[in-house]
Amino acid sequence: MPERRIRTLGSYSRMALAVRGWGFEVILTMSILVLWHVGTFIDGDGMGVLFVGAAGIALWRIPGLATRLAKKLRDQSCRRWFCDVLISCGVISRHGQIPKVEAFEKTPAGERVRLRIPAGFSSEEIEAVGPSLAATIGAREVRVLRDPGNAALAQFSIIWRDALSAPAPPWPVPTGSLWEPISLGIDEDGNPVRIGLPERNLLLGGEPGAGKSAALSLLIAAAALDPSVHLTLLDGKQVELAPWAGSAEHFVGPDMEGAIGVLKGLCTEMDRRYATLLAAGLRKIKPGGEFGLHVVAIDELAFYMRGGKRDERNELTETLRDLISRGRAAGIIVIAATQKPSSEIIPTFVRDLFSFRMALRCTTPEASDTVLGQGWASQGYSASTLDPTARGVGFLLAEGAVPVKIRTHYLDDATIAALTNRAERARGGGSQ
Template sequence: MNVQEVYGYAPLMVGAGLALVGVWAVWWVVRYVRADSMMRASIRQAVRVRWTWKRFAQMAGLAVTDRMPTALAELSNTEGKPIKPRVLVPVLKVTPDRFGVVARANCLPRVSLEEFQKAAPYIADAWRCTRVSVLPDGPGHVLIRGVRLDPLITPTRRVPTGRAPARLAAWDLGVDEYGQSVEVSLSQVPGVTVAGLPGFGKTSLINGLVCDWAPSPAMQFVGFDGKVSAAYQGDYADLVKRMFAFVGDNLEDANALFQRLVNLRETRHTAVKAQLGVKDMWAVGPCAAWPLVVVIIDEAHTYFRDHRGSDPKTKKLAALAAENARLVEDLVKKGRSVGILTVLATQKSTGDAIPTFIRDVCPVGLSFAQKTAEAAVAALGEDIRNWDDANPINLQDPAYVGVASMSHQSRPGFARIRTPYVTDADSARIAAATAHLTRDPMELLRTHGGLTLSKTIDHPGDRPKAA
């Protein structure tokens, strides 16, 4: 191909390039117009970060001077003049979201993770962010998260979709202080504790869990609510339709239901090998015939309280509370491998509210606002004393309603999480739409695969009367 032919194709090449630029510009404008106000601000922020990055990186010490000439530079240097050294700046790729920007950069010699982390305060100022996090993003790369708005004081609402979750036993808690989604896997988890002052989000968090999981037939729920006397009262009145059993604050009814669940646990242990072909249900995962049983115990201290007194009524209550603690201990310590997950919620998860032989076996713990250091330590462990920013005693401001602290699963320390609010109307909608999926796990055991469990633990009429 001669030079004239190349020139002949030049207009076509230029036209194609301009067409691509036009398509990109139209896509960018449409994306910007369709975005809400928060997203538009983040898009503008991302553009500003890209345009100013090379200059800022050099000012912040995130650049390195390369004095070794490249081969091309040496070949093109026909006059023998000294070749100017090059200033290398990490390549930055920026993505906006509702709270700010996420940037990924490569490391250079003498510009590694440590240098990026030291420059985090300067990055926050330059990018106009309330806080910046710098984490490793694979060998030779870093992830920079900058939030323009503080996610912790930005209330969020979740509207349940009514669709079955893509991943069973995955709990979507909300977003952390950097606006990143926080998901906790509850597979192979025997128990969860949720603590915090009244009105700061415990029940809303559990409602959200039920609404997210309710559309799956592989999930079945049973409820205990220690602050009501009947199923039509309190925060779970709408969700009762999706529970195969529910009791209020009556200790006798609660004791009967706890015993029923322990019987279910024992029967499952007898049947798991025959019905599923494995010793641990999690080897195959929950299914409609063998669902994960989620035991929700709200205001747990009601059922374990140490009643003191010598009169017959008090002695009876004390005996029931002690028996309740023994039965729940059985569920938490032995229920994991047969698909029983126990969620205990209380104001203070100290030993008098949740016995330590139950609380200390639950590997996942969250705490909303607390008034005392003792309550914070009981909920999250002694290490929380070393993480003042995440300590739940600092979450008592009304702006932090719905914010919880928990041990960080991906790195040392604790994370603060903004949990989304689920309205009563949405809870009622999901419960009504999924009520037909409610099954008694014991009945499923009796009919699954045509297997008769006559030789296993069976207890006709074991369904307790709802309080």
């Protein structure tokens, strides 16, 4: 913990803060006074009032100006409030300056403030102020994020309400290709979280009922709705992915032999794709090229990795490992869900091949770490701390450097029925 020093604001900073904090309001008042004086100078008080009134009405009629003005005044007052909070929490540099509020915006869960940090602060000092700020203002949490590209900038997210306690908003159904990022859910600020699937594999882990199959459904729906995407589905339970069977080239239930056959077929297809790419002097498939993306979705991965006879298990594990490790540039995307991502169930060498991981609610920090990777639980990212009643909430380790807590969108049965029908029609089948 950084050493806590009692610091006071320098008299220069206090003055600068006062002027800067009220500058906009001062200019606005002065403009009104000047107008009034001009009017009075021409023809007495009545003309002054008329001038101010006429200017007010003229400005009011400019589209959007009134809203922008109201927002500016609100932002100014929020900035002053935040400066007062920084001062009362002693966030004052050794030169007696406080961070400068550069932007203040509302988020669905609260507010986000972008600050420019003056000289004299260590990064530990800034990162450590979140809890004391939250206690001072009575917020749920204040998260401090340093800008990785500029050490002088920091973002403070003030969380007033838990955006993840209620279901995520309805899924924005993708209308374009699977090469575009798809919305998976919302983060703690209530902002959409999107992931790009090409050249990635995704592992979903968590206890039964955590929301793995629901998350898998979203990704399968996105793939099914793009008719250029090939779909292979393996479902150890059979019922979860069955609605999408009509859009899939292969659908395998709890059948080890069938699963091995389909996966081996995909390896052959992968080799064929690489041979074609090599002949064309290309290193990977591209949007609009000869080959479409091929999504392989596996629910209840443990059924296949631990089921059947020993030889079958080994053969399946080896085929899947080959597919995941070499398939990316050939456009093969593996998305798998499992209840028990431990190394006895899924060998570490297979698990580590998934570059994107999502840990939904897990029973222990160890289980959470086996999905996300070693060490995240001890850094505060443990899916065992998630509320068991908040289904579909989990930590997603994808594009960012740290896991992000998100709640996935949820497709109910009626929505799935409508989407499967749409996907099948786009693929030339389904009821018209």
